[in-house]
Amino acid sequence: xxxxxxxxxxxxxxxxxxxxxxxxxxxxxxxxxxxxxxxxxxxxxxxxxxxxxxxxxxxxxxxxxxxxxxxxxxxxxxxxxxxxxxxxxxxxxxxxxxxxxxxxxxxxxxxxxx
Amino acid sequence: xxxxxxxxxxxxxxxxxxxxxxxxxxxxxxxxxxxxxxxxxxxxxxxxxxxxxxxxxxxxxxxxxxxxxxxxxxxxxxxxxxxxxxxxxxxxxxxxxxxxxxxxxxxxxxxxx
Numbered sequence: 609x610x611x612x613x614x615x616x617x618x619x620x621x622x623x624x625x626x627x628x629x630x631x632x633x634x635x636x637x638x639x640x641x642x643x644x645x646x647x648x649x650x651x652x653x654x655x656x657x658x659x660x661x662x663x664x665x666x667x668x669x670x671x672x673x674x675x676x677x678x679x680x681x682x683x684x685x686x687x688x689x690x691x692x693x694x695x696x697x698x699x700x701x702x703x704x705x706x707x708x709x710x711x712x713x714x715x716x717x718x719x720x721x722x
Numbered sequence: 723x724x725x726x727x728x729x730x731x732x733x734x735x736x737x738x739x740x741x742x743x744x745x746x747x748x749x750x751x752x753x754x755x756x757x758x759x760x761x762x763x764x765x766x767x768x769x770x771x772x773x774x775x776x777x778x779x780x781x782x783x784x785x786x787x788x789x790x791x792x793x794x795x796x797x798x799x800x801x802x803x804x805x806x807x808x809x810x811x812x813x814x815x816x817x818x819x820x821x822x823x824x825x826x827x828x829x830x831x832x833x834x835x
Contacts, residue, residue, distance in 0.1 A: 639819075641823075643825075648731075649827060650825040650826055650827040651811065653822060653824070656822065666822065667723065702819075702820045704819060705820055708754050708756065708819055710767075710768040711766075711820050713765035713766050
């Protein structure tokens, strides 16, 4: 049982490049979400999903796309990387979105945009 | 949307003393309030949560209180230990769950031996 697995752990991109941050969970969790963490800003919700085939926008969705074709995977796509997207990205999952249960976070992806 | 303010941003306490971190929220419909702890370079982890139908919840040295009228909630850590040093985040959401959690900006707690 690996929990929530994020890849890669570190990535450096050039402005304008695109890439996909991978997130997978093996707990059969219904709810998955992506956050970005910037110094002094806490965790800000980018996109979330309440189940396979269902996604919705969070607080800061611009410049990012997501899809949820399976229960296990929830990739985050940067369409055209910008320096403002330099951040640490966390994926999280929980059994349900409607009952207070622990969100299990991945180890994070540290992304730098030059 | 929801806005969560957290204070203080940094807090230093002597080992064995108590620490209190406060958060206020703007949306009166919010009804779920978790607290997460993040050690340096690690992932955030849930330490305690409370729902709006409860005024206080305790788990060993950690307690959370909620004042719905004033729209604020607080984390209390008693008998602090060096391993309590971390960044603590409060959060709020509706629907009693994790959907669309809004986080505070964090409090860096340092326990002085």
